Amino acid sequence: MKPLVIYDGACGLCVGNLKWLRRFDRLGIFRPIAYQDPTLKTYWPAADRKRCEEALHLVLPDGRIFRGAEAFREILMRIPMAFPFGLLMAIPPLPWILRTAYPLLARNRYFLGAHGTVSGLSARKEGR
Numbered sequence: 001m002k003p004l005v006i007y008d009g010a011c012g013l014c015v016g017n018l019k020w021l022r023r024f025d026r027l028g029i030f031r032p033i034a035y036q037d038p039t040l041k042t043y044w045p046a047a048d049r050k051r052c053e054e055a056l057h058l059v060l061p062d063g064r065i066f067r068g069a070e071a072f073r074e075i076l077m078r079i080p081m082a083f084p085f086g087l088l089m090a091i092p093p094l095p096w097i098l099r100t101a102y103p104l105l106a107r108n109r110y111f112l113g114a115h116g117t118v119s120g121l122s123a124r125k126e127g128r
Helices: 012-024 049-054 068-077 080-088 094-107
Strands: 004-007 031-034 057-059 065-067
Touching: 004 012, 012 031, 057 068, 065 068, 068 080, 068 094
Parallel strands: 004 031
Antiparallel strands: 004 057, 057 065
16 A cells, blocks of 8 residues: 545645645655545545544555644655655754644645645546
8 A cells, every 4th residue: 555645635735735746756655635535435444534624644554644744744755856855854943843833824725825626636536
């Protein structure tokens, strides 16, 4: 199983980040899927929609789950071209700043970015 990147398919910022992820994930490491996708439970039976609404999730095959800024950092750490950025995100005080700022960004994501679209963006519909 590939690591799952669970994002908000109705959020313009989230969909924009997903486009970035697809460009840099040339090895096809991740399976991105919108939390609104009805097949999410097929890939992650324990998915909690409420928690997925609150933050980006990275679900690893070994069962570890990262949310929010930590998920973003862990994703970067697994993409060879983005690895240095993931390392930078681990240098204090950046982890604290990112953990503090992420909830504010997440709560205002619809205001800050145009609305995205779920259709055509899930892993299932793109054949990933």
